[in-house]
Amino acid sequence: MGSPPATRPEREVRDSVVIRFAGDSGDGMQLTGLQFTQETALAGSDLATFPDYPAEIRAPAGTTYGVSAFQIHFGTQDITSVGDELDVLVAMNPAALKVSLPDLRMGGSVLVDTSAFSDRNLQKAGYAANPLDDDTLAPFQVLKLDVTRHTLDAVDGLGLSQKEALRCRNMWALGLMLWMYGRSRKATVEWIGKKFAKEEAIRDANLRALNAGHAFGETAEMPSHVSGYSVAAAELASGMYRTVSGTEALAWGLLVGIKKAGLTRLVLGSYPITPASPLLHTMAGFKDYGVVTFQAEDEIAAVCAAIGASYAGALGVTSSSGPGIALKGEAIGLAIATELPLIIVNAQRAGPSTGLPTKTEQSDLYQAIYGRNADAELIVVAAATPSDSFEVGIEAVRLATKYMTPVIVLTDGFLANAAEPWLIPDVDLVAEFPVAYRTDPDGFMPFARDDATLARPWAVPGTPELEHRIGGLERSAQTGNISYDPDNHQAMTNTRAAKIARVAADIPPQAVSLGPDHGAVAVVGWGSTYGPIHQAVRLLRAEGHDVAHLHLRYLWPFPSNLADLLRRYDRVLVPEMNTGQLVNVLRAQYLIPAEGINQVTGKPFKVSDIERAVRTRLEA
Amino acid sequence: MTATLPQRSPKDFASDQEVRWCPGCGDYAILKAVQKALADLGARRENTVFVSGIGCAARFPYYVSSYGFHTIHGRAPAIATGVKLANPDLDVWVITGDGDGLSIGGNHMLHVLRRNVDLQVILFNNEVYGLTKGQYSPTSRRGFRSPSTPMGSVDNPIAPGAFALGVGARFVARSVDTLLPHLVETLKRAHQHRGTSFVEVFQNCVVFNDGAFASFTDKSLASDQQLHLEHGKPMVFGRRKTRGFASSPARSSSRS
Numbered sequence: 001m002g003s004p005p006a007t008r009p010e011r012e013v014r015d016s017v018v019i020r021f022a023g024d025s026g027d028g029m030q031l032t033g034l035q036f037t038q039e040t041a042l043a044g045s046d047l048a049t050f051p052d053y054p055a056e057i058r059a060p061a062g063t064t065y066g067v068s069a070f071q072i073h074f075g076t077q078d079i080t081s082v083g084d085e086l087d088v089l090v091a092m093n094p095a096a097l098k099v100s101l102p103d104l105r106m107g108g109s110v111l112v113d114t115s116a117f118s119d120r121n122l123q124k125a126g127y128a129a130n131p132l133d134d135d136t137l138a139p140f141q142v143l144k145l146d147v148t149r150h151t152l153d154a155v156d157g158l159g160l161s162q163k164e165a166l167r168c169r170n171m172w173a174l175g176l177m178l179w180m181y182g183r184s185r186k187a188t189v190e191w192i193g194k195k196f197a198k199e200e201a202i203r204d205a206n207l208r209a210l211n212a213g214h215a216f217g218e219t220a221e222m223p224s225h226v227s228g229y230s231v232a233a234a235e236l237a238s239g240m241y242r243t244v245s246g247t248e249a250l251a252w253g254l255l256v257g258i259k260k261a262g263l264t265r266l267v268l269g270s271y272p273i274t275p276a277s278p279l280l281h282t283m284a285g286f287k288d289y290g291v292v293t294f295q296a297e298d299e300i301a302a303v304c305a306a307i308g309a310s311y312a313g314a315l316g317v318t319s320s321s322g323p324g325i326a327l328k329g330e331a332i333g334l335a336i337a338t339e340l341p342l343i344i345v346n347a348q349r350a351g352p353s354t355g356l357p358t359k360t361e362q363s364d365l366y367q368a369i370y371g372r373n374a375d376a377e378l379i380v381v382a383a384a385t386p387s388d389s390f391e392v393g394i395e396a397v398r399l400a401t402k403y404m405t406p407v408i409v410l411t412d413g414f415l416a417n418a419a420e421p422w423l424i425p426d427v428d429l430v431a432e433f434p435v436a437y438r439t440d441p442d443g444f445m446p447f448a449r450d451d452a453t454l455a456r457p458w459a460v461p462g463t464p465e466l467e468h469r470i471g472g473l474e475r476s477a478q479t480g481n482i483s484y485d486p487d488n489h490q491a492m493t494n495t496r497a498a499k500i501a502r503v504a505a506d507i508p509p510q511a512v513s514l515g516p517d518h519g520a521v522a523v524v525g526w527g528s529t530y531g532p533i534h535q536a537v538r539l540l541r542a543e544g545h546d547v548a549h550l551h552l553r554y555l556w557p558f559p560s561n562l563a564d565l566l567r568r569y570d571r572v573l574v575p576e577m578n579t580g581q582l583v584n585v586l587r588a589q590y591l592i593p594a595e596g597i598n599q600v601t602g603k604p605f606k607v608s609d610i611e612r613a614v615r616t617r618l619e620a
Numbered sequence: 621m622t623a624t625l626p627q628r629s630p631k632d633f634a635s636d637q638e639v640r641w642c643p644g645c646g647d648y649a650i651l652k653a654v655q656k657a658l659a660d661l662g663a664r665r666e667n668t669v670f671v672s673g674i675g676c677a678a679r680f681p682y683y684v685s686s687y688g689f690h691t692i693h694g695r696a697p698a699i700a701t702g703v704k705l706a707n708p709d710l711d712v713w714v715i716t717g718d719g720d721g722l723s724i725g726g727n728h729m730l731h732v733l734r735r736n737v738d739l740q741v742i743l744f745n746n747e748v749y750g751l752t753k754g755q756y757s758p759t760s761r762r763g764f765r766s767p768s769t770p771m772g773s774v775d776n777p778i779a780p781g782a783f784a785l786g787v788g789a790r791f792v793a794r795s796v797d798t799l800l801p802h803l804v805e806t807l808k809r810a811h812q813h814r815g816t817s818f819v820e821v822f823q824n825c826v827v828f829n830d831g832a833f834a835s836f837t838d839k840s841l842a843s844d845q846q847l848h849l850e851h852g853k854p855m856v857f858g859r860r861k862t863r864g865f866a867s868s869p870a871r872s873s874s875r876s
Contacts, residue, residue, distance in 0.1 A: 267705045292705050297731040301698035304691070304728075308671070308702025311689055312710060316702060334692050461687040461703070461710050464666040469635065469682050471690025472674075481637060482682065 011182060011230040016075025018083030019177065021170075022100045023092030024061050025054055025068040028170040033070025034419075035174055035191060039183040040074045041243045041421050044233025047074035048531060049419045050082035050604065055274065055357045062124035064095045076232045080385075081531035082418070084606040088180075090173050092116060092147070094125035101136075109141045109226070111176070113169065115148030143226055145216075147172055154212035155205040164202065168209035175213025180228050185210060237423055244422035246386040246415035246528075250345065251282040253393020255289055256427050258315050260394065261401050262434040267309030268293045268317045269302035271324060274357040275413040276347040279319045299327035303344070307331060310340040311470075313437060313460035315397060319345035321413075322364045323354065329372050332406055336376045336496065338470045339447075339456045341400035341407075348412040350602045359602025360414035362527045363578035368408045369556045369585065375493055377500040379403070380556035382410040384530035386420045392553065394430060401435045402506075403499060404455040410555070412577075414604050415528040441465035446480035453506075454499035503557050510559040515541060515548030518568035523614060524594070525575055526552040526582055529605055533575055536610035545618060555582070563590045573597055573617060575610050630655035633665065635685045641676060646797035646823035650744060651683055653800055654713075657807035658686075668711045671700040673720040676751050677744035677823075680715040694725025697732035700739050711811075712739040718759040719749050722778055726758075733789040736815040742807070743780055743818070746825040747832050754828035766828075784818040791817035796837050797824060802848065 019036070023029045030051055037049050050071040059066025073083035085105035091097035093116040104110060117132055131137055132144060151172045155165045171192075178185055188210060196203035217228065258266045268291065270280040284293040292314075296302035299320055306316030318328065325346045335342040348364045350356035364371075368380045379399050383389040392409060400407045438444060438457035446468045447456050459466040468480060476483035477491055513530075514537050525533040530551050537549040548569065552558070566572050566586070572594040574583035580596035587594050597613040599605060633655040641647045658668065668686035672678035674693035681688025691699045696714045703712055714732075721729050721743045732741070748766070749755040755768040759780065763772040784792045791813040795803040803821065810817035822833045836845035847857040847864070856864030 265706055267702060269702060294701070294705055296698065297727055300695060301701075301728055301731065304695040304698035305702030305705060307691075308689075308699035308704075309706035310702075311699070312669075312703040312706035314706035316706075330692055331695065338689075460707075461669045462667055462707060467665050467685055467687050469637075469688035469690065471681070471688075472692055473690065 011228040013230050013232070014075070015077055015231070016073065016079065016083075017087045017181065017229065017231055018071065018073045018085065019088040019090065020069050020071040020086050020100055020103070021090045021092075021173070021177075022067055022069040022096035023170070024059075024095070025056065025066050026058050026061065027068065027092050028167065029053075029068045029070050029092070032170040032174045033072060035188045036177060036183070037072055037243055037419060038187045038191070039178055039185070040072065040181070041241065042187055043183055044236070045074040045231055046077065046079040046234035046236060046421060047072055047243075047419075048079050048082045049073075050414065051417045052603070053358055060124075062093055062095055062121045064099050064125055067096050067099045069096070069100060074231060076234050078234070079420070080534045081607050082604060084608050088177075090177065092169065092173070094121045094127055094131070097131060098125045098127065104140060106139050107141065109143060110137060111143040111145060111173070113147035113173075114144050115146050141226070143222075145176075150212060150216065151209050154208045158201045158205050158208075160201060160205055165205065168205050171206045171209040172213035172216075175210040175215075176217050177213075179214045179217030180226075182228055182230055185214060236421065240424045241421045242424055243419050244386050244390075245278070245417055245419045246383060246389045246411055247278040247347075247417070248282055249386050249389035249422065250383065250393045250409070250411065251279055251286070253390040254283075254317060254343065254397060255286055255291065255393075256390075256430060257394040257397025258290065259427075260430055260432045260434075261315070261397055262432070263315050263401070264290050265309075265314035266291045266317060267306060267314045268319065269296050269305035269309070270294070270319045271296050271299045271302045273299075273321045273324045275349055275416045276319045276321045276324070276345065278416060279345060279347070299324040300331060303328040303331040303342075306342055307335050307340060310335070310342055311338070311461070313458070313462070315341060315343070315401065317343040317345065319347070321347050321349045321357075322351050322367065325364065325367060326371070332378070333372045333374065333376050334472050335406045336372070336378055337472050337475070339404045339496075341404055341458070343396050343400050343407050343409060345409045345411065347416040348410060350413075350600065356602045358413060360412045360528065360604060361577050361600055361602065362410070362412050362529070363581065363600065364410065365526075365555065365578065365581040365585070368410055375497065377497050377556070378405055379407040379500060379503055380410065381407065381553055382527045382555055383415060384527060384551055384553065386415065386418055387422045388530075388553070389415065390422075390425070395553075398433045399503060399506075401458075402433065402455065403453055403503060404458060405500065410527060412528050418528070437463065438466060439463055445478045446470060447475055447478050449495070452502075454495060454502060501557055504554075504560045507554050507559055509561040510550060510552065510565055512565075513549040513551050514538060516546070517548070517565065519548060520546035520569065521571045521573060521614065521618065522548050522550050522566060522569035523573050523575065523610070524550045524552065524566070524582070524586070526555060529575055529577065532605040532607045532610050535607040536614060539607070539611055540614060545615075547614065547618075552582070555585075558589065563592075566590060566592055566594070571595065571617070573614060575599075575605060575613065577605065628659045628662070630659045633658045633663075633685050635683050637682045639683050640679065642827050644826040645676070646746065646821075646825070647677060647680070647744065649797040649800065650742070650803070650821055650823060651680065653803040654742070654807060655684070656800075657804045657811065658684075660804065661808055661811055663711060667709065668713070669700075669703055670713045670715055671696045671703065672715040673717075673725055674751070675717040675720045675749075676825075677715055677717040678720060694720050694723070695728060696720070697725065697728040697741065701732060701735070701737050704737055704739060708738070714739060714741045716741065716743050717750075718743065718745045718747060718757045718780070722780060722783065723758045729783075730787045733784055733787045733816050733818060736788075736790060738814055738816070740807070740810045740817045741819065743820045744823040745780055745820050746823045746829055747777070748825050748829040750825050750828055780818075780820045784820075789818045790815045793818070794820045794822070796822045796833065798837060
């Protein structure tokens with residue numbers, strides 16, 4: 001760990017770097033990436049990450065479909081996307097190289113573990129010839145290292161099996177990359193110590209591999225064309241930061257939400273499904289804060305338990321992904337009919353049906369807005385970034401409790417797992433929105449309404465003299481008793497819709513994220529496409545194009561100024577990771593000729609995808 | 621909560637809603653039995669919640685003056701579980717039928733019993749779908765002719781009690797709609813049990829399956845066909861209590 005030798009060349013300064021760690025799904029690439037992220041965040045860089053892993057837990061080793069990757073984009077500037085092209089690729093085997101090489105920029109660096117390039121692995125990856133021997137890697141700076149041998153040497157003498165020893169390869173690679181970018185190993189050393197506290201030999205082996213990789217860089221065993229790099233800390237507002245994933249931020253948002261509402265309990269009913277399960281895992285740790293998590297027997301039971309909890313005065317929340325949300329549809333209708341608060345989190349994934357469980361998409365917008373039997377409106381909001389998920393969580397609680405309605409929160413597989421630095425907010429500054437249960441029996445009627453919000457009272461079992469019955473059968477306005485009266489059904493249907501429509505006046509007007517509030521082109525997005533759209537619009541504006549970026553959090557109802565705002569632009573372009581859903585909703589609502597920019601590859605948009613698509617439209 | 625509870629009569633647990641079951645339906649008797657049991661138990665209306673699914677039986681909560689939630693088909697056990705998660709102090713009763721509880725909601729019934737959530741389940745078993753006009757149900761016997769099984773059902777019926785025991789229920793009881801004292805007592809015992817109590821009630825559907833249980837509920841046959849289990853008492857039945865069962869301890873243990 002000593003200081004570098006004096007002969008060491010100066011570190012090259014870089015504004016931003018994109019690195020991808022890629023290997024077999026059992027190679028520990030996600031952990032490697034997370035640790036690199038941790039050290040990078042502690043060094044003060046702004047960053048964005050993109051974990052990309054197969055649906056199979058341990059796909060057959062060496063196959064291309066078993067490749068697990070973790071990408072991080074970090075730098076001194078405002079980082080809003082995960083990076084279009086890789087500057088550095090760490091490929092632990094031929095399959096990882098094969099899958100990721102197309103994303104490496106010309107002249108980028110690739111680190112390969114030469115031992116992994118056996119005939120068998122080459123064959124499994126579909127390489128006819130060894131790419132290390134032909135000109136496949138000619139356009140790149142190649143770092144051929146025998147990571148396997150170095151790792152085995154480092155852990156020698158600890159009495160590990162060959163298999164156990166080889167599992168430390170990722171730590172060796174991590175050590176080298178931490179050296180290359182001048183990062184500390186402190187947090188990783190602590191993490192290893194904690195994770196393997198009960199397995200001394202494994203702990204020591206991981207530490208040795210980590211340090212050996214680092215020392216390898218530091219002691220100038222590196223080829224002459226490779227040097228260390230220096231990426232200065234980003235100019236972020238001062239304060240206490242932490243790395244946060246979309247899932248974590250949303251969980252904390254919901255938690256702060258119930259505190260601000262003055263509720264003592266949140267019940268999360270959930271059934272495991274990729275990529276939504278991490279919310280269940282995260283919230284299962286909030287027991288001390290009034291959160292009860294319930295892993296139900298199925299998706300339907302999960303939402304029903306949440307509804308039962310809301311009926312009894314807690315905030316019911318359920319989380320899933322598209323296929324699970326489909327199963328919850330009937331129950332969501334019940335919550336709409338009985339006018340109970342409920343939050344439904346949909347971490348969208350590529351579909352239809354099982355689709356691509358671990359790949360991202362935003363193709364459940366129609367499902368969120370329209371996907372129930374009958375005229376069944378609710379509120380739909382979407383988070384744009386990991387940090388934004390926190391605010392969206394709070395806002396969902398506010399709207400659900402204030403309007404006594406289900407709220408669907410849309411995230412996606414990318415957003416749920418992606419991480420970025422987060423200035424830990426002062427929650428005391430978040431406005432309170434206390435909930436008042438109905439307790440006064442005088443004049444109580446279960447479906448009497450608040451004049452402003454049209455919300456019905458929340459009268460909770462356990463309250464004397466407010467005993468009443470509610471249910472899915474149409475309810476008489478005011479009393480809530482069963483009513484088959486034609487005029488009553490018309491009136492109740494109108495009132496339910498009007499209640500949701502009123503939300504438009506209770507949310508912030510739509511703002512412009514970047515650019516002018518009128519002009520030639522508005523690029524309108526929602527959800528996790530925020531980063532790439534923002535960056536693309538920034539680049540186009542730098543070239544002098546008259547382009548603005550608008551990003552919608554409120555998808556149903558829309559902010560009240562949205563129609564006027566959109567009409568102030570000559571053209572409205574809507575990039576989405578679906579075949580055109582928001583664009584059609586905007587067209588249907590406002591009769592404007594909005595145009596879609598659509599892509600469903602299971603991967604987030606690249607900045608260049610959007611930049612190119614917008615440029616093409618501008619020139620057309 | 622130490623204050624003296626007001627003594628209430630069964631009619632204190634009747635809501636102001638007009639009961640709309642078919643004249644002669646067994647549900648009336650069960651409603652009466654539940655209201656009597658609640659009064660006997662000194663239940664508090666504000667702390668009592670009836671949760672039901674869909675079906676004739678599921679209208680039940682509208683007719684009780686406590687809190688009530690008429691939900692969706694088969695899901696009452698899941699919603700009731702959520703109610704208990706939010707407020708374990710509430711006294712929750714799930715009202716379901718053979719179709720609601722054992723067909724569309726069979727999975728939820730399985731899991732509420734497995735988890736032993738502290739609530740009471742009353743399953744109204746009439747061996748037929750009433751509200752949808754007479755199709756066979758999961759408890760209909762083989763050969764049952766219905767609009768959906770004109771040649772007779774070929775499915776084996778499920779035995780609710782065996783199902784409940786099979787998934788680990790700790791309190792399983794059976795009664796008959798017309799046996800008011802027995803039913804009231806059974807419901808009270810169910811209420812006293814901490815955990816999920818499962819009570820199957822043979823309920824006569826006068827329109828679509830009249831007399832389904834007559835072979836053992838008819839007054840002339842009942843005493844010869846019914847054996848009422850009571851803890852610590854001999855398992856005897858018949859007009860003069862001359863018939864019965866006894867287990868040989870030696871044989872039981874050799875089998876186990």
